[in-house]
Amino acid sequence: xxxxxxxxxLIPATLFLSFPGTTLIPFTFSNSQTMENQKxxxxxxxxxxxxxxxxxxxxxxxxxxxxxxxxxHKLYEGSEKSEYTCKYCGKKFPSIQVxxxxxxxxxxxxxxxxxxxxxx
Ligand SMILES: [Zn+2]
Ligand SMILES: [Zn+2]
Numbered sequence: 273x274x275x276x277x278x279x280x281x282l283i284p285a286t287l288f289l290s291f292p293g294t295t296l297i298p299f300t301f302s303n304s305q306t307m308e309n310q311k312x313x314x315x316x317x318x319x320x321x322x323x324x325x326x327x328x329x330x331x332x333x334x335x336x337x338x339x340x341x342x343x344x345h346k347l348y349e350g351s352e353k354s355e356y357t358c359k360y361c362g363k364k365f366p367s368i369q370v371x372x373x374x375x376x377x378x379x380x381x382x383x384x385x386x387x388x389x390x391x392x
Contacts, residue, residue, distance in 0.1 A: 312352060315345035316390060319369030335372055335387070350392035359391035 365371035379386035
């Protein structure tokens with residue numbers, strides 16, 4: 273005597289998951305979203321805004337780690353954001369300029385031994 277009725281409960285429910293007629297709508301994203309007409313560049317040390325890298329790297333930085341104006345501005349290589357996070361302590365700031373104006377409790381040189389630095 274073989275009980276084959278239990279097989280009826282094993283019919284996979286996946287049969288109901290196929291929806292005929294669902295056509296994939298091709299999304300045509302334009303890859304030409306370059307927006308390079310007005311790109312800004314920021315110094316990682318002082319947060320000063322420049323319109324070209326050349327301009328940025330040609331000037332001396334008042335917040336250079338070696339001392340005020342002891343070196344040139346350093347290009348912040350991250351993208352322009354509405355909010356910047358300090359890579360040492362994780363605190364958030366509305367701009368690099370505001371960020372680097374404060375001392376960081378988690379600075380690698382010691383507590384409050386240096387300024388916040390933007391994460392990329
Ligand atoms: Zn600078
Ligand atoms: Zn910090």
